[in-house]
Every structure is written in structure tokens, then in C-alpha cells.
Amino acid sequence: MNRATSKLSRLILPVAVSVSLTLLLAQAAFAQLKVLACEPEWGALTQELAGDKVSVSSVTTALQDPHHIEARPSLIARARNADLVVCTGSELEVGWLPLLLTQSGNTKIQPGNPGYLETSQFVSRLEIPKVLDRSLGDIHPAGNPHIHLNPRNIAKVAEVLRDRLMQIDSANADFYKSRTAAFLARWGESIRRWESQAAPLKGMTMVVYHRDLSYLNQWLGLRETGSLEPKPGIPATTAHLADLVARMQRDPAKIIVYSAYNNPQAAQFLSDRTKIPAVMLPYTVGGSDRAKDLFGLFDDTLARLLAVQK
Amino acid sequence: MLKPTLMAVAVAAALLAPGAASAVSDAEMKELREQVRQLKEQYEKRIESLERRLQQAEGAAQKAQGAAVKAEGVAATAADAATKAEAQALKAESAAVQANIRPASEAAFNPAVSVILNGVYANLSKDPGRFQITGFVPTLGEVSPGNRGFSLGESELTLAANVDHYFRGTLIASLQPDDRVGVEEANIQSLGLSNGFTLKVGRFLSSVGYQNEIHAHAWDFTDAPLANKVFLGNQLADDGLQIKRLAPTDTFFELGAEFGRGRAFPASNRDKNGAGASNLFARLGGDIGASTAWRVGLAHLSTTAQNRNYDDLDSTGTQVNNSFNGRSSLWALDGVLKWSPNGNSTSTNFKLQGEYFRRSENGNLTYDTAPASLGTQTGTLRSAQSGWYAQGVYQFMPMWRVGYRFDRLNSGTVKLGLVDSGALSAADFPILAGNDATRNTLMFDFSPSEFSRLRLQFARDRSRLGVTDNQVFLQYIVSLGAHGAHKF
Numbered sequence: 001m002n003r004a005t006s007k008l009s010r011l012i013l014p015v016a017v018s019v020s021l022t023l024l025l026a027q028a029a030f031a032q033l034k035v036l037a038c039e040p041e042w043g044a045l046t047q048e049l050a051g052d053k054v055s056v057s058s059v060t061t062a063l064q065d066p067h068h069i070e071a072r073p074s075l076i077a078r079a080r081n082a083d084l085v086v087c088t089g090s091e092l093e094v095g096w097l098p099l100l101l102t103q104s105g106n107t108k109i110q111p112g113n114p115g116y117l118e119t120s121q122f123v124s125r126l127e128i129p130k131v132l133d134r135s136l137g138d139i140h141p142a143g144n145p146h147i148h149l150n151p152r153n154i155a156k157v158a159e160v161l162r163d164r165l166m167q168i169d170s171a172n173a174d175f176y177k178s179r180t181a182a183f184l185a186r187w188g189e190s191i192r193r194w195e196s197q198a199a200p201l202k203g204m205t206m207v208v209y210h211r212d213l214s215y216l217n218q219w220l221g222l223r224e225t226g227s228l229e230p231k232p233g234i235p236a237t238t239a240h241l242a243d244l245v246a247r248m249q250r251d252p253a254k255i256i257v258y259s260a261y262n263n264p265q266a267a268q269f270l271s272d273r274t275k276i277p278a279v280m281l282p283y284t285v286g287g288s289d290r291a292k293d294l295f296g297l298f299d300d301t302l303a304r305l306l307a308v309q310k
Numbered sequence: 311m312l313k314p315t316l317m318a319v320a321v322a323a324a325l326l327a328p329g330a331a332s333a334v335s336d337a338e339m340k341e342l343r344e345q346v347r348q349l350k351e352q353y354e355k356r357i358e359s360l361e362r363r364l365q366q367a368e369g370a371a372q373k374a375q376g377a378a379v380k381a382e383g384v385a386a387t388a389a390d391a392a393t394k395a396e397a398q399a400l401k402a403e404s405a406a407v408q409a410n411i412r413p414a415s416e417a418a419f420n421p422a423v424s425v426i427l428n429g430v431y432a433n434l435s436k437d438p439g440r441f442q443i444t445g446f447v448p449t450l451g452e453v454s455p456g457n458r459g460f461s462l463g464e465s466e467l468t469l470a471a472n473v474d475h476y477f478r479g480t481l482i483a484s485l486q487p488d489d490r491v492g493v494e495e496a497n498i499q500s501l502g503l504s505n506g507f508t509l510k511v512g513r514f515l516s517s518v519g520y521q522n523e524i525h526a527h528a529w530d531f532t533d534a535p536l537a538n539k540v541f542l543g544n545q546l547a548d549d550g551l552q553i554k555r556l557a558p559t560d561t562f563f564e565l566g567a568e569f570g571r572g573r574a575f576p577a578s579n580r581d582k583n584g585a586g587a588s589n590l591f592a593r594l595g596g597d598i599g600a601s602t603a604w605r606v607g608l609a610h611l612s613t614t615a616q617n618r619n620y621d622d623l624d625s626t627g628t629q630v631n632n633s634f635n636g637r638s639s640l641w642a643l644d645g646v647l648k649w650s651p652n653g654n655s656t657s658t659n660f661k662l663q664g665e666y667f668r669r670s671e672n673g674n675l676t677y678d679t680a681p682a683s684l685g686t687q688t689g690t691l692r693s694a695q696s697g698w699y700a701q702g703v704y705q706f707m708p709m710w711r712v713g714y715r716f717d718r719l720n721s722g723t724v725k726l727g728l729v730d731s732g733a734l735s736a737a738d739f740p741i742l743a744g745n746d747a748t749r750n751t752l753m754f755d756f757s758p759s760e761f762s763r764l765r766l767q768f769a770r771d772r773s774r775l776g777v778t779d780n781q782v783f784l785q786y787i788v789s790l791g792a793h794g795a796h797k798f
Contacts, residue, residue, distance in 0.1 A: 061600060063652040070648060070655065071798050072603040073562030073595025080506050080556045091793065095760075099795045102478065105556050107502035112475065134761060134790070234759055235656075235708040263657045263708075 033169050036078050036109075038087035038097060039066050041148040042119060042157075044285040044294050046086060049162055049180045053172050059100075062260045062287035066092055067138070067233065071099035079104035082115070084168055086161065089118025090125060090145035114167050120145050122160045123153040126214050138233025148284065149216035151191050151298055158184060186295075194298050195220075200309050201302075207248065207276070209258035209267060212283065216301065225253045228266045236266040248274040255279055255308045260287030277308050421471035421479075424791035426527045428463035432456055436779040443540050444775040445721025445745035446695065447634065447671075448620040449575040451543025455533065455771070455781055462487035463785070466494065466527060468794070476501060482525070494525075495547060506556035516546045517554075517566055517591045518609040519665045520644035528796055530661070530703045531753050532767045532783040536717040537697035541640055541667045543575035546611075548587055562595035562605070572613050576638040576669070580616035587613040595798075604647045605798060611640040619679070625737040628683035632739070634691060636673010642666070646798070657708055664700035669693070677728060677738065687734065689727030696720045701751075709757050717749040719773075747773045762788040 033054040037043035043058035050056075059075055060066050066088070069075075079085065079100040087093055101110060108115035125143030132141050147153045162180035166173040202221040206213075209228045217224055226247065230240035248270065256278040258267040264280065271278035281301050282291035290300035432438075434455055441454040465485040473479045482495040497512030515523045521535065522542055534544050550570025557563040572586025573579050580586050589612075595605030618634045643666045650659035675691040678684060697720060703713035724742050728734045736743065749772060755765040769781040 061653065063600075064654045065656050068656050069653075070603060071795065072597065072648075073593070073605045073798060074560075074597040074603060076556065076798075077560060077562040077595075081558055081560075094793045095795050097795075099797060102499065102501070103508065103556070105502055105504070105506035105508045105554075107504040110475075110502045134759075138760060261654055261656075 033083045033165070034081055035084045035086060036082035038085070038093050039148075040285040041154075041294065041297070042086040042088070042161075044297075045154060045158060045161060046084075046165075048183045048294065049158060049176060050165055050172075051175075051179060053169065053175060054165075062282060062284045062291070065261045067095065069093075069096045071096045071103070075100055076103045079109060080106050082106065082109050084115045084117065084164065085109040086117045086119065088120050088145050088147065090120040090142035090147075091140045092120075092145035114164060117161065117164050119157045119160070120147050123147050123150075123156050126218060127211065137229070137231025144211060144214045146212040147215050149213060149301075150219040151187065151194065151294075152219065153215060154294060155184060155187055155191070158187070190295055190298065194302055197306070198302055201305055204255065204305070204309060205253040207244065207253045207256045207267075207270065209262040212259055213257065213281070222305075225251070228256075228258070228270065241266060241269060244270055245273045248276060252276055255305070257281050257305075259283035279304050279308060281305075419471070421469040422792035424468045424789060424794055426466035426468075426525075426787065426789050428465070428527060428785060428787040429461065430456060430463055430532065431460050431784040432458055433782040434458050434779060435781070436774070436777055441774065441779075442741060443536060443719065443747055443773040444741060444743055445719065445724075445747065446540040446741075447618075448741065449540065449543035450620065451539070451545070451575055453534075453539040453544050455779070455783075463787075464526065466525070468792075470792075472501065473498060506558060508554050508556075510552040511550075513547055513549045514552060516542075516548055516568060516570075516589055516611070517552065517607075518542065518546060518589050518611045518640070519642040519667070520605075520607060520646050520663060521665065522546055524797060527787050527789065530663075530701065530711075530713050531715055531751055532765060532785050533769075535665065535699035535701075535715065536719050536747055536749055536773060537665060537667045537699055540695075540697060540719060541576065541642075541669055546574060548577075549573055550585065550587070554591075560596075562593070564591075564593040566591050572615075575618070576611070576615065576640060576671075577613035578615040578618035580614070582616070586616075587611065600653045601651060602647065602649045603653075603798070604645070606645045607643070609642040609644075611638075611642070613638045613640075615673070617679075620741070622739060622741045624678070624683050624739075625735060626683050630678040630683050630738075631680055633676045633679050634671070634673060635676070636671060636691065638669065638671045640667060640669045648798070655705070657705075659705045661703045662701075663703075664698065666696070666698040668696040670695075675726060675728070677734060684734065684738070687728055689729075689731065689733065691724070691726055693722065693724040695722040695724070697747075703753070711753075711755050711757075713751075713753040713755075715749075715751040715753070717747070717751070719745075719747040721745050721747075743775055745775045749773065761790065762786070 033050070035046050035050070035054045035056045037046060037056060037058045039060055040058045040062055043056045046054060046056050057078055060069055087097060107113065110116060120142070125147065128143035129136070129139050129141065132139065158180055162176050165176045198220045203223060205223045205225045207226040207228065208224050211224070211227060211232060214224070216222065226244055228236045228241070228244070230237055252274060253276055256267050256271050256276050258264055258278065259281055260283050264278070267278040270276070281304055282288035282297055285291055285293060285297050287297070288300050291297040432455060438454050438456060438458060442448065443453065464487070467483045467485065468480070470478065470480040477498045478501055479498045480495060484492045484494045486492060493513060495514050497510050497514045500507070500509040503509060517523055519538070521529065521538055522545055526545070538544060548568070548570030550568060552566060552568040554564055554566030568589040569585040570587045577587045589609055591607060591609035593605060593607040595603070597603050614637050615634055619631055621629055621631055624630050645664055647662045648659065651657070671691060671693045673691055674688050676686060676688040678686050697718060699715060699717040701713060701715035703711055705711045721744050726739060726742070729736050729739070749769055751767060751769040753765060753767045755763055757763045763786070765783070765785040765787070767783040767785070771779040771781055773779070
């Protein structure tokens, strides 16, 4: 044995010890199903369907742009321990999720396995681009991924998520089934209530920040007449804002909206010059004080829009 | 077919007629007339038959019209059904649109392709051809600041795809501006071995320190820190295997080991079985609140070098080739901290990064291997050297960043048996003369989108003993093709 290999074996021993120690630790906590949601809306939905049978954490908060997240060590550690990852898909998380998955060393959550769920696969997506070219901005080939702002999409995803929970944790299958049924009943009622509340909003024109409200607009019949981003994913430029000011002075929209994670400066700039009210929408669970859960998210979103319409 | 023939006959007849008339006999004229008459007859018959068929068709059409009137009634009732069907068709169409997102062709399985293009304009106050980092053994890596004036940077071509449900394959080829093609990385990586294990086999960037693992296009400065240049030959990618395990803890804790041939500095391509280089590393990371994330790492790279060569000018002014045989041990301590308000890095963010390297080498140094000056001689070499850098990059508004880096090397002690014994003098090894190199670097960059970046960098480089090189770099880096994901 030469000196190089003897040194190697000296170093392998501590590695082996710590590896076996960490393996032992792994056996300790395995009571609750660990769910890692890429966005808060899916975390909230999982919580609704699974209650205390799961421990849910979300990769992003409502104050973070889900397109741009660092694959932080803490996230890799959470992916490592997850039994189920619930993400939007449609390339919303393309800049960071693949790294979390490959670095996690966790087979369960790899695409194709039951522990990996892409919610946008189960709803009709809007704005599927006919032309794919980066000169058009950061567009998503599979369509607009911000699907959760149409509550009917939430209902569709709830069914898929329920099936997935039942598959992964069959011991609690009945629990997930009845809890989802109860949720869907309440959700259906709420949808009817929201739709009647939102009737006055039909046809309302709006300037958005990013095209992340398209599903809300489709659901309630709102009309997007401009966006603060010149192209998807490209921050507002002064030239584009000047153009938007001129356009809004000719043909004003009813409201300027931006999401909780957007910088409000551009919206405020446009509002100051056009006297069109700028309103922050929570966008997802946690985006405002009232948007504590999915019900609160839609209650608050509608309340904020209706306050302007009146 | 007939029509053109007839025309041809007529045209030919007309053309030939004037000159030919006298030459044509009566009998021949008769024959021609007969032929024309026959043709005419044939045509008349054809036209008649066509007319008959037309009449028959008209009759059939009238009958059909009657049937159509009756069908109209049926159609009216069918219309209702059709409206319903149309609604369903619309639904089906939208479903089809969804289904069509991914093309059903062979090409659908093509790997994700992406290309990095970059170019530099460099303004260097000192001749880059004479660049050296005095005090340290040359690494034979690309450590010089490059050409003066315009030059193309390294273009990178990446192909990556899942091989099957076990492996992901990645090839990163670098197309050098001097028309060489290199393999930067080519490896297969396991897709979750479970229990936190990951295995990588092939050529990959070594996990020694922080920056070494990051591709040059994602660096925050145009060039590598001086410490990476002298200790890792700019960037170390070995051929071998890497296994690492992520602990099942809430705090990120990773342990890993790499075993490689030792194809590049600080090892050297040697003729021996087994591993010529091994790297053991551990990393710890986590969050502080929602705004801050951190990671620290410690790595130990142990290599054996066989005939690791470099050129130097000895005391007689002759270029000699020297060679090192022995063991090299490198410790690397790294840390990175990233801050952004509420973890939202789109508007503003800050990144602090630093690494400390310490290397000791122990073996023999052979002077003048191909006798060109004072003759081949071998003596011991023992060295202990270190270096570090720290850098901060601040994005003060969307698209715009500013960064500062400080580099420092400590050439430490290099004890040469040949010098101690008096066989040769320190002047025979000028590149190993004591020198604590420093460099100050200031950088501004502008990223119009996620896929493009323009950078302006100023550096005051004191790598060469007693020489200050003022460097200005203007650089563009763009990426096209598949959307890449960047490491933390």
C-alpha cells in the first residue's frame, strides 16, 4: 500500500462514520408525510386536503418571484427529505427546480415518480405561444403557468392532488378522500359566491405588471390592455413606461395592478401620471394579511378589485 | 396529346408550304389532305361523345338536386346536433392544443441544447505574453489575461438529457478561439440514488472550493481569482467519479469524495493505475431569516504528480525545463452568503464570496530535464503556500450590478534541496522567487435580460514581481437555447 492510498483510507473512515450517523438520524422522524410545494398556493391546497397528516413547506413565499429563485442549500435540504413535491410546471420553475431535484439525491421526487406533481399539466393553459423566440421575452413554451388564479383550476388540481396523496400514503387514503370532498364542496360554494360578487367586474380594463393574472381575467371576464413589462420577464424600461403613459392618457384602463412580489415603483409611476389607481393584488397565499389561505386569497383579490370598480 | 401534334403539323405545313409547294407532287398533296380529313373526323367523334357524357351528367345532377332538397330537411335537424358537436369540438380542440405542446417526433428526444457565446476587448498595460504569477509553480492552465485588443472568448456548447430513469448525461464542449475543441465536462449523473446519494462519473468540475464548480460564463468577474489560477490551474476538471451524500437534516450538510486520474494541475497526467487525485469535501448551508442564505465548505485535494513540467529562465538566461515528482496537498475553505430583501432577488441583491487555499508540496524537483544549460540535477522540494480572495457583488437596481474583488497570494516557503546544497542558486529558479501577489478588481455589469450580460472590469494586477499591470476588460456573455439553471 503506498502513501497515497493509506492517507485515503485514513480519510475514508471519518466519512463512513458520518454517513452511517446521518443514515441513523434518517430513521428518526417519519411520521408525517413531508410535502414541498414550489409555490404557496400549492402548499395551502395540500394543507386543505391533508390537514395534520402532512407537514408542508413552500419553496417560495408570496413576496418572491417564482421565476427567479436561488437553489439555496436550505431548499436542497428540504427537497432531500420530501415525500412529495408539488409544483406548477410549464417551465415556471425551470431556473431552479431541476437543480433542487438533481442535488437532492431523492428518488421519490424525480419527474415520473408519484412524488413529483406538476399541477399545470391538468388544466387548460392559456397563451400557448405560436412562435417560440427569446426576442419575445421570457416566454413559456407550454403556455402561461400562473394557473391558480382561476379557482376552477384549483378544484381540478385538488382532485389530482388527492389521488396522489392517496397513492403515496395509502394508510390515510380515506382521510384524504373525505377531506377533499369537504373542501371541494366548500370551494364550489365559494366559487358561486365569488362569481356573483364579481359580476360588476366584467369587462374591467387593467394594466398588469407581468402576465400573471391571465387566468383571473379569463375567469371573471377582465380585460388586460397593457403590461408594465415591455416583454415577459423584462423589467419596465423608461421608454416603455412613457409609451404606456401616452396610451393610457388616450385610452385609460380602469386599474393598474401588480402582484405582491413586484416592485411597486413602475405601477406607481404610471398611476401618478395617469391618475389610474394602482392596486396591489396578493397573487398568492400570504401576499396580503387577508390572503391567509386560498379562500382568503380570492376574497381579498375580489375585494381589492371591487373597491376600485365602485 | 393530339392537339399539340395537330398544331405542330399545321405549323410545319405553314413553314414548309412556300418553299416546298413546287417540290410536292399532286399525289402527295392528296395524301396530306386525306390525313387532315381523318384527323378532323376523329375529333368530331370525340367531341360528340363528350357532349353525350355531359348531358348524362346533367341529368344525374337534376336528380341529385331533388335528393338535396329532401336532405335539407334532415340537415335542419342535424344542425342542432352540429352546434352541440361544434361546442364539443372546441373543447376537443383546446385539449388538442394542450396535447400538442410537445411535438410527437423523433426530435422530441433530442437533448437540451444551449450555447454560450462570449467575447472580450482587453486593454492591458503589460505584455500578456510575459504574464506569470511569480512565487508559484506555473500550472500550464490558461491563467494569463489573454490577448490585447479584441478576442473571442471560449464558446460553450452544452448538450444534456436524461439517459434513462437512472442517469442524466451532460456534455459541455468548449470551442476555443484558436480553433481547438475541448471537453470541459462530459459526465453521467445518477437521478436520485435515494438516501441523499448522488453519483457522477466522467469528466466534471471538481468540488474543491466554491468557484471551481461554477462555469466561467456564470462567474461574477471576467477572470478567475488569482488563488484559483495558481492552485487549480484556473479551473480543475478531472476524469473520475464523484459520490456525495446529503444528510437528512434540515440544515444542508453534504459530504463527498472524488477520485480521478489526476489529468491536470496540481496533479499531472501519469502512467499509473489507480487514482492520481482524490478530493474529499464537506459543505454546510442554511438560511438566516427569509433574506439571507449561506454556505461554507471545506475540501482537501490530495494528488501525486509525475513529471509535472514547467519552463523557467535560469541564471544564465537560458530557458530550461524543470519537473516535479511528488505529493501535493491542497486545503480549500470557502464561504458564500447571498442577501436579497425577503429573498426576492429581482430588484436588489448582494452576494459575498470568499475562499482560502493552502497548499503543501513534498517531493523532488529536477532542474533542466533536457540538458540545455547547467545540466540535469535533482533535489528535494518542500513548499507551503497560501492565497485567498474575497469579493462582493451588489445589484443596486434591476439589470445593473457592481462588484469588487481583492486577491492576495502568499508565496510562503519553497525549500529547494539544490539551492540549499549550493549546487544551484535561487537565481536559477526565478519563477519561485518570494512574491506576495495582489490584485484589486472593480466590475460593473448590465444584464438586459436573463440571457445576456455586458461587463466592464478594471483590475490592478500585481502578479508579476515588481510589475503592475493595469487591465481593462469589456466583455459580453450571452446564452441561447435551453434555459439553464444556475447553482447557488
